[in-house]
Amino acid sequence: MATTNTxxxxxxxxxxxxxxxxxxxxxRFNRWDTPWLNRKLLTGAAIVGAILLIGIFxxxxxxxxxxxxxxxxxxxxxxxxxxxxxxxxxxxxxxxTENSGRDMLALMIVGAPNSFMVxxxxxxxxxxxxxxxxxxxxxxxxxxxxxxxxxSDVTITIPTLMVLIVxxxxxxxxxxxxxxxxxxxxxxxxxxxxxxxQVLTMRESxxxxxxxxxxxxxxxxxxxxxxxxxxxxxxxxxxxxxxxxILAAVGLETLGLGPQRVPTLGGTIYFAISGAAxxxxxxxxxxxxTLLLALxxxxxxxxxxxxxxxxxxxxxxxxx
Amino acid sequence: MGRLTLGYFLRRFxxxxxxxxxxxxxxxxxxxxxxxxxxxxxxxxxxxxxxYVENSDIIIEGWRERFGLNDSLPVQYVRYLGNxxxxxxxxxxxxxxxxxxxxxGRALPWTVGLLLVAVTITFFLGNFLGALLAWRGTPKxxxxxxxxxxxxxxxxxxxxxxxLLYIFAFFLDWFPLTGxxxxxxxxxxxxxxxxxxxxxxxxxxxxxxxxxxxYWALGMRGMMITVEGEDYMxxxxxxxxxxxxxxYRYMIRNAILPQVTAFAITLxxxxxxxxxxxxxxxxxxxxxVIFSALRNQDFPVIQGTSFILILMTALAVLIIDLIYPxxxxxxxxxxx
Numbered sequence: 194m195a196t197t198n199t200x201x202x203x204x205x206x207x208x209x210x211x212x213x214x215x216x217x218x219x220x221r222f223n224r225w226d227t228p229w230l231n232r233k234l235l236t237g238a239a240i241v242g243a244i245l246l247i248g249i250f251x252x253x254x255x256x257x258x259x260x261x262x263x264x265x266x267x268x269x270x271x272x273x274x275x276x277x278x279x280x281x282x283x284x285x286x287x288x289x290t291e292n293s294g295r296d297m298l299a300l301m302i303v304g305a306p307n308s309f310m311v312x313x314x315x316x317x318x319x320x321x322x323x324x325x326x327x328x329x330x331x332x333x334x335x336x337x338x339x340x341x342x343x344x345s346d347v348t349i350t351i352p353t354l355m356v357l358i359v360x361x362x363x364x365x366x367x368x369x370x371x372x373x374x375x376x377x378x379x380x381x382x383x384x385x386x387x388x389x390x391q392v393l394t395m396r397e398s399x400x401x402x403x404x405x406x407x408x409x410x411x412x413x414x415x416x417x418x419x420x421x422x423x424x425x426x427x428x429x430x431x432x433x434x435x436x437x438x439i440l441a442a443v444g445l446e447t448l449g450l451g452p453q454r455v456p457t458l459g460g461t462i463y464f465a466i467s468g469a470a471x472x473x474x475x476x477x478x479x480x481x482x483t484l485l486l487a488l489x490x491x492x493x494x495x496x497x498x499x500x501x502x503x504x505x506x507x508x509x510x511x512x513x
Numbered sequence: 514m515g516r517l518t519l520g521y522f523l524r525r526f527x528x529x530x531x532x533x534x535x536x537x538x539x540x541x542x543x544x545x546x547x548x549x550x551x552x553x554x555x556x557x558x559x560x561x562x563x564x565y566v567e568n569s570d571i572i573i574e575g576w577r578e579r580f581g582l583n584d585s586l587p588v589q590y591v592r593y594l595g596n597x598x599x600x601x602x603x604x605x606x607x608x609x610x611x612x613x614x615x616x617x618g619r620a621l622p623w624t625v626g627l628l629l630v631a632v633t634i635t636f637f638l639g640n641f642l643g644a645l646l647a648w649r650g651t652p653k654x655x656x657x658x659x660x661x662x663x664x665x666x667x668x669x670x671x672x673x674x675x676x677l678l679y680i681f682a683f684f685l686d687w688f689p690l691t692g693x694x695x696x697x698x699x700x701x702x703x704x705x706x707x708x709x710x711x712x713x714x715x716x717x718x719x720x721x722x723x724x725x726x727x728y729w730a731l732g733m734r735g736m737m738i739t740v741e742g743e744d745y746m747x748x749x750x751x752x753x754x755x756x757x758x759x760x761y762r763y764m765i766r767n768a769i770l771p772q773v774t775a776f777a778i779t780l781x782x783x784x785x786x787x788x789x790x791x792x793x794x795x796x797x798x799x800x801x802v803i804f805s806a807l808r809n810q811d812f813p814v815i816q817g818t819s820f821i822l823i824l825m826t827a828l829a830v831l832i833i834d835l836i837y838p839x840x841x842x843x844x845x846x847x848x849x
Contacts, residue, residue, distance in 0.1 A: 343528070343531070346528060347528060347531050347532045347535055348535070349778055349781075350532055350777070350778070350780070350781055350826065350827055350830045351532060351535065351536045351539075351781060351823060351826075351827075352780075352781035352782075352784050352785050352822060352823055352826045353781065353782075353785065354781075354785035354788065354789075355536075355784070355785065355788075355819040355820075355822045355823050356536055356539055356540055356819070356823065358803060358807075358815065358819055359540045359544075359815055359816055359819045359820075360539070360540060360543045360544055362807060362812065362815050363544035363812070364544060365553075365557060375543070436667070437782075440669050440782075441785075443669055443671065443672075444669065444671060444785060444789050447671055447789065447792075448789070448792065448803075448804060448807060449807060449808075450807065462671075462675070466675075466793070471675075471678060471679055471683055471690075472683070472690075474683075476679070479675060479679075480679075483672050483675050483676065486668075486669070486672055487667075487668045487672050490667040490668050490669065490672075491664055491667050491668070493667060494664075494666065494667030498731075501735075505735070
């Protein structure tokens with residue numbers, strides 16, 4: 194959502210009207226010189242990738258059982274620091290421990306992929322529904338289009354977090370997957386709107402008309418002619434959706450409504466706030482999950498900005 | 514300039530009603546799809562928190578009776594909708610004789626006040642910076658500094674709130690840690706009270722501004738770049754108009770319109786972000802009410818507060834939609 198602000202129709206117009214490449218840049222027939230390899234996209238992917246790698250390979254090098262309650266000493270700071278009781282941190286717990294005896298490093302290793310998973314699941318479900326609804330609305334049109342537009346207009350203005358708070362407060366048990374699916378239930382309207390308007394624009398474009406005239410089936414027009422051109426938009430929308438989903442998940446987790454059985458980054462922040470980590474100056478407890486999440490969001494934003502440049506050549510020129 | 518036609522108004526208004534109905538229905542249906550009933554789940558949580566709750570089966574039965582959970586589902590649903598229409602959310606479980614309406618009435622002005630201030634600052638600051646980013650006349654240094662500040666955009670407001678709280682309230686001690694005004698003060702229109710409110714409100718407002726101005730700046734930049742390519746821009750420059758006049762009359766005024774639409778769409782996210790910020794700062798608005806209700810398992814309060822916030826957001830979107838054609842003459846109220 195963060196950057197898909199320019200209306201999609203406008204973007205299509207933009208790409209069509211993009212100023213001709215200046216003579217200086219004409220000689221770029223190098224295969225590495227594609228818009229997909231821009232700096233923002235690569236930096237963002239590197240940040241997100243690094244966090245994921247820590248989550249995936251971290252468990253090979255660190256005992257994740259330490260993420261359980263009472264598996265470690267309480268309230269230890271990272272090595273080199275002293276906590277309010279005068280205890281020094283040890284290398285047995287390089288990132289310290291919190292007040293119910295969980296090792297922070299283990300919590301981060303287990304928690305980061307969990308928070309990420311919610312985003313990926315919700316965005317995938319939202320995207321799939323969005324592609325189906327968007328294509329049906331754009332291609333079939335008529336009553337169906339009116340209906341799809343109505344429900345996506347209606348759903349997009351509902352403050353998701355408020356609805357989810359009520360629902361999750363009532364559910365007896367919340368699993369990671371339940372939360373992901375509940376968030377996904379609100380993640381489809383923006384891809385639907387985006388794809389619908391793109392399909393409407395492209396349906397009238399020359400190459401689609403050409404394909405139609407040469408007797409290509411509707412199905413193959415959709416998936417062979419239109420879908421490939423939508424890829425940068427779809428990718429940007431996917432990342433935007435994943436960001437929104439992680440945001441919602443973190444919000445719920447920090448309110449204490451997240452999954453109860455698995456550690457998450459937001460859940461760690463919730464315990465830190467309830468345990469008055471700020472007032473007890475246990476910075477390692479609240480700052481580590483906060484920083485990791487902040488990094489994750491910055492990485493996702495950079496990816497989104499990079500994809501925007503792929504989709505909108507005029508932005509690319511302006512940023513040089 | 515388009516006139517507000519009855520048809521347009523009715524159409525928008527029915528979308529508003531459908532939004533409210535859908536949100537209310539989702540809140541009601543989804544928890545009922547899960548096995549077990551909400552009351553048992555609630556008492557179960559109380560037992561988990563307190564270790565043991567005396568006469569829990571009598572409590573469950575009493576509440577089932579009170580909430581009419583022994584009736585058939587359609588009857589319950591109709592009664593639920595009827596209560597919502599009458600804005601009757603019942604009594605708070607944790608502070609029994611107090612109604613949910615009273616609790617919401619006390620918290621709502623704080624939330625709305627903070628939200629209005631934060632959102633106004635964000636919208637103007639963000640659009641102004643975005644316009645500067647795309648404008649030719651902006652100094653190079655500014656063009657490099659703005660994107661650095663925009664990194665905050667991606668961070669959820671709740672994370673920014675935690676950092677700001679630590680740096681400015683705990684570490685530097687410039688601002689108070691919690692509350693909306695100094696403890697023990699009685700709300701009045703005295704200078705002292707107003708200063709206290711501003712002093713307490715700065716950090717919460719700043720967390721909202723910091724994380725969302727970049728969103729507007731980015732959108733504005735995109736629109737400005739599009740406008741920059743229009744023919745009338747060449748004409749304006751060729752006429753030798755003052756660059757600042759061109760910036761304002763030709764570029765910003767054209768580029769800002771889609772931003773207003775985007776504003777309506779992001780309102781829900783803004784409200785949610787603000788609620789979480791209030792909870793971090795223990796600001797006495799809706800966020801704090803929701804959080805303490807969650808702690809107390811005070812379900813009527815959770816439902817009432819959330820529903821009021823949903824209603825507020827939908828109402829704001831309706832208002833924006835209704836005034837939008839007034840500010841953009843190209844949009845007519847008729848259906849295209």
